[in-house]
Amino acid sequence: MNNLNFIYPEIFISLGILFLLVLGVFKKKSSSLVFTLSIVILLTTLGFLINFPSEQEFYLFNGSYKIDQLSTFMKIVTIISGIFVLICSFKYIKLVKIFDIEYPVLILSSILGMLVMISSYDLIVFYVGLELQTLSLYVLAAFNKNQTNSSEAGLKYFVLSALSSGLLLYGCSLIYGFTGSTNFFLISENIFSTDYGNVFGIVFILVGLSFKISVVPFHMWAPDVYEGSPTSVTLFFAVVPKIAALTVFIRFLYVPFLGLFEQWQAIIIFLSLASMIFGAISAIGQKNLKRLIAFSSIGHMGYALAGLSVGTNSGIQSSIIYICIYLVMNMGFFCCLFTMKRKNVFFDNLEDLSGLSKNHPVISLCLLILLFSLAGIPPTAGFFAKFYIFMTVIEESMYFLAIVGLLSTVISAFYYLKIIKIIYFDEPKKQYDKDHNIGLKTTLALSTLLILLYFIYPNSLINLVSKINII
């Protein structure tokens, strides 16, 4: 076992979690310390990952764990967004009075589960990672014990997610039964479309995975859970698990199931189209911002899946670019939500934004840029994200998908414009408390600038992503 150093990040996070738990139990009032230490742990892990030798692939544990460009890149993205989630939620969880040591520890363990998922090259390893991630998420969703909404969200998420995990497991067992292996590489050699069991297995696995990234028609849990959970957890939900789940999607589709491309392509196209249209239309009537973001994220996942349905390397890369830009936009948007408070009460309804531009011009300007970016209007980064997706989609002459996709951006532009209308055109309400949280401000400024100035040097992200070649 001389190549254990490749999983140093995972080992380090696990040890860190154990250490933090012990520390939290034995030292009184250590929440702040644990919180800071967990950020330090994530930063160190990031250091491990960045120093990782690139351009090589490594298989560990009899080929059940794979370290390559895709996994390294996605792990880095996961951890960076995890760090920012922690930074943003610091003040929030304090004010909502859920500032316990479990919060950072749960986030860390969920991130650990994601890292395992991202690197997994075997059905069993994948499932272990997935469960570690989702178990932490159940608890996080129900983290605000004082609120029934939050408990309801946790329970709902638990029941539905358990069901989808069951379907996923059933699919895995079907695949195992028909191919005789749990290893991705061996599956890819033994999978044939003549065995209907394989096709069924793929369908079940895709259903399970679709549930995790909440695409239509497996999205039902998302709005309720997003609304009920504490806002900082919603931010986590909206951003971090999607990265891992998308990576797993890429892995499944393009390694073990590549032989059955024709079978799953139609499914992915359907999921993508349904999410784009449904996400756009159902977000229009929403009155709660967190709910609205849930629907908008359903739509965005539809676009990311459109890139995966193409079946080329550039398609995969465009999806990865999309998810990166998406998470920056969401990060900025939630930062604005965290600033909407009066006397320690947070507001998250659409009408609470009304006339924000009068009292909070800077935040409104940031929101304006982020919302136009979410709607995909140039020259913001959101436009480029969609541009790459449709570049690859049209390259393969999938015009129907492209046209429907772009038409649904017009529909979704409507509700983003509605938010802008409320911020800029409506009468102002009472002022929100001034916030001097540096972490929040930096995150907001950083994400807005990234989104706004992306067009000056768009190659930066492309150069990073273009190294990822799966097929």
Place this chain on the structure above:
Amino acid sequence: MNFPILTSLILLPIIGAFFILVSKSGDKYSFKSAKYVALFVSFVNFFISIYLWYVFDPSTSEFQFVESRLWLQGLINYKVGVDGISILFILLSTFIAPLCIISVNRTINVKLKEFLIAILVMESLMIGVFCSLDLVIFYLFFEAGLIPMFLIIGIWGGSRRVYSAFKFFLFTLLGSVLMLIAIISIYWISGTTDVTELYNLGIDSKYQNLLWLAFFSSFAVKTPMWPVHTWLPDAHVEAPTAGSVLLAAILLKMAGYGFIRFSIGLFPIASENFTQLVYTLSLVAIVYTSFVALMQEDMKKLIAYSSVAHMGYVTLGIFTLNQQGLEGSIIQMISHGLVSAALFFCVGVVYDRMHSRLIKDYGGIVSIMPKYACLFMIFTLAAIGLPGTSGFVGEFLVLIGTFKKNFLVATIASLGVILGAAYMLWLYKRVIFGKIINIDLLKMPDLNKSEIFILICLAVPTLFFGFYPEPLSNTIEVSVTNLIDIYNYKTNITK
């Protein structure tokens, strides 16, 4: 490499906007300084573009002042350049923008800083549209223009501003997304989105019809052509004066410019196939919207509908695909840019005093505001296309071009001239002459200095180019000839 003059033209207003953004706000003094910064930047931009016109060599159809930079991983280059057609539109943009900023004085009371920023950003984007030589860059500028215009209508607009702003945004976006698909398709068909390379390569004729339609969907909404013109009256009515001026004078020209540069330049065969469609829609626009304009009770709406009719001449002229027609429609666009801007300023002047746009609230202004009546008269006549005004040159050339191509179409189009005279003169009569019924009118002061300055600035070129259109036609002639040569060459091959 030479000094990147076009990029600096694009960037200057944005830099100015940035300065205004970071400057201190609140007191009256800062508003004034913000305005001076905006004025300074836009005037500098105007003089740079005058210099550009002076240096510009009209004897060649090649693109000049070309700058090309690697931008998107070798896929797409940032490429800008001007030829005889685009330079005039750049001049128009840099000429109108400072006038809009001057007019801000009276009309905008809240959020003046933001308004100036929006106008400056808009100016940058418009210049960008007219000088980009890559389809993706063009699309970027073309679409990004929606954002400041949406805000201008929505924040500083009238009572139904939200509805109008949404309608404007969604209509144009809907048209444009199809163009985006077409642009990406062109990239995969031809391997490039560089306009000059595409001119040389040509696009496979079997794709041309669909691609042409996709571009058409975007430009038709923006022009606007009947039946997708309905956003324009709403947007004009609700927008503040400066917004209406920008919209009428320059935004509409983006589409006309797009027709010339892309529809004809890239898809000559499809343009040939679809001439009948464009003729029909243009004729409907000319005749139908003229009748609609006749019945309007709102001054701004009337001028908005007249814009639709005038743009009908432009599209008609472009798709005659001969020298007279094309030159005519370019001159018509420039002239309409000046005249419609002036007319919206004129409406703005009385609106600021009376806060009403309804024609019935006015009457007999001639005795109260003689200077105003005189200047309004010049622009009314220019809108009708009276000889001696720039409107005449454009309309006349368009009609000559059309007569060469199709007698019937030209005859119907000539009807529009009569109708145009009818609604404009009737408007003038009802507003300026007659008895003073509304006593409030008596309190109206005549034009102040800045208003006179704006209107004279617009009147001088209107009359000058009416008597002496030589500078305009000289600039565009070679480029237009070249365009028509390419067109004839391409369409003859397929025959």
